[in-house]
Amino acid sequence: MTDPILTLADVRLTLDGNAGPVEILRGIDLDVAKGETLGLVGPSGSGKSSLLMLMGGLERATGGHVRALGQDLGTMNEDQLARFRRGNMGVVFQSFHLIPTMTALENVAVPLELAGAPDAFARAEAELDAVGLGPRAGHYPSQLSGGEQQRVALARAVVTRPAILLADEPTGNLDSATGAQIMDLLFDLRESHGATLVMVTHAPELAARCDRIVGLADGRISGAAA
Numbered sequence: 001m002t003d004p005i006l007t008l009a010d011v012r013l014t015l016d017g018n019a020g021p022v023e024i025l026r027g028i029d030l031d032v033a034k035g036e037t038l039g040l041v042g043p044s045g046s047g048k049s050s051l052l053m054l055m056g057g058l059e060r061a062t063g064g065h066v067r068a069l070g071q072d073l074g075t076m077n078e079d080q081l082a083r084f085r086r087g088n089m090g091v092v093f094q095s096f097h098l099i100p101t102m103t104a105l106e107n108v109a110v111p112l113e114l115a116g117a118p119d120a121f122a123r124a125e126a127e128l129d130a131v132g133l134g135p136r137a138g139h140y141p142s143q144l145s146g147g148e149q150q151r152v153a154l155a156r157a158v159v160t161r162p163a164i165l166l167a168d169e170p171t172g173n174l175d176s177a178t179g180a181q182i183m184d185l186l187f188d189l190r191e192s193h194g195a196t197l198v199m200v201t202h203a204p205e206l207a208a209r210c211d212r213i214v215g216l217a218d219g220r221i222s223g224a225a226a
Helices: 048-055 078-088 104-114 120-130 146-158 176-193
Strands: 006-017 020-032 037-041 063-068 089-092 164-168 196-200 212-217 220-225
Touching: 006 048, 020 048, 020 063, 020 220, 037 048, 048 063, 048 164, 048 196, 078 089, 089 146, 104 120, 104 146, 120 146, 146 176, 164 176, 176 196
Parallel strands: 037 196, 037 212, 089 164, 164 196
Antiparallel strands: 006 020, 006 063, 212 220
């Protein structure tokens, strides 16, 4: 068996709350294989999104170890984490997180520009074409529908050809029909680029499309299914 692309060992996350420390994650052990699609499910407040943020180095564990592509994320400073994410990860959020003063094309080109790619805009244009938004490349986020904004976010997440795709409720702000289209697109992009996909979702029909489902409850893994 090849080494996992993501490894979490006794991972804990405790945050300060108004009434004192709050345990968000309580000893998570989890391996994700290269090329796998993994669905994280569980009730609100179970720690799903926090776990995803730890995988992406967007939140720091207060205990245990998070390794991605063999690298210990806990030993990196913020600049090192940002560079590692830029080269290896794509993240899709529920609320799109597009830059409002940039066009769709400029939004998709940002990670390539940060990486110093000389062909950033040509690659961004090709990725927008791939998600069916070529004609909308010059539009700003405020001029796009929710579904179109999420397509731009997907294009931005995959334009660097990341090894790992992390998606946090990517259809949460969309109607069911648009959400279904976005999920088809996400799985198609993952398949064409060969990325590993970890997705947080409340929707059973979306989780069922993953190779494996892991349930969380009260900050602990509550069950896993093949």
